[in-house]
Amino acid sequence: LELLKKQYKRQNADRVISDLYSAMDKIRCHERDVAINKLKAKHTIGEMECEVLNDLTHAVAYKILAEPTKVLRRAAEQDDEEYLTTVKELFRLNGGK
Amino acid sequence: LELLKKQYKRQNADRVISDLYSAMDKIRCHERDVAINKLKAKHTIGEMECEVLNDLTHAVAYKILAEPTKVLRRAAEQDDEEYLTTVKELFRLNGGK
Numbered sequence A, B: 001l002e003l004l005k006k007q008y009k010r011q012n013a014d015r016v017i018s019d020l021y022s023a024m025d026k027i028r029c030h031e032r033d034v035a036i037n038k039l040k041a042k043h044t045i046g047e048m049e050c051e052v053l054n055d056l057t058h059a060v061a062y063k064i065l066a067e068p069t070k071v072l073r074r075a076a077e078q079d080d081e082e083y084l085t086t087v088k089e090l091f092r093l094n095g096g097k
Helices: A002-040 A047-077 A081-090 B002-040 B047-077 B081-090
Strands: none
Touching: A002 A047, A002 A081, A002 B047, A047 A081, A047 B002, A047 B047, A047 B081, A081 B047, A081 B081, B002 B047, B002 B081, B047 B081
16 A cells, blocks of 8 residues: 555656647747747758757756656655645646546 | 835835746756757758747746745735745745845
C-alpha cells in the first residue's frame, strides 16, 4: 500500500509537470511561428532557420522551467503536496482535466 | 503602521518578481544571442532580424511568467506570504541579495 501511495503521488507530480509543459509549449510554438512569418518578409526561411527558432524558444522555455521542475519532483518524492498545489495555482493549471 | 506594513509587503513581492524577471532575462538574452550567431552563418542579420529574435524571446518568457506574476501580486495584496516563499524556492531566487 505504501508503494502504491508513493506511485500515486509521483503520478500526480508528473501530471502537473506535463500540464505545465504543454501550456508552455503552446505559447512558445505560437510565438515561434509569429517570428518565422516576420522573417519570411525579408528572408528565405528554410528548415535550418526554422530549427534555429524552434531551438531558441525551446531553450528559453525549458531553461525557465528547469528549476521549478526539479523542485517539484523532489517535493513529490518528499511527500510535499503544497508545492504541487501552489504551482497549479501559479500557472493556472486546472488540474489537467 | 498598517499602511507601512502593507507597503513593506508589496515591496517584498516586487523584489521577488524583479529577481524572477532578471534571472529569466539572463536566460533569454543568452539564448537569443546564440540563435543570432547561428543565423549569421547564412544570413545578413541586421537590426530588424535582431529585433524579431529579441521580441520572440521576450514574448515567450513574459507569457510564461504572466500568470505567476499576477498570482504573486494578488497574493501579496492579500497578505499571503506563502506564495512568495514558494516562488523563491521554485525558481531558486536567493532573496535577491
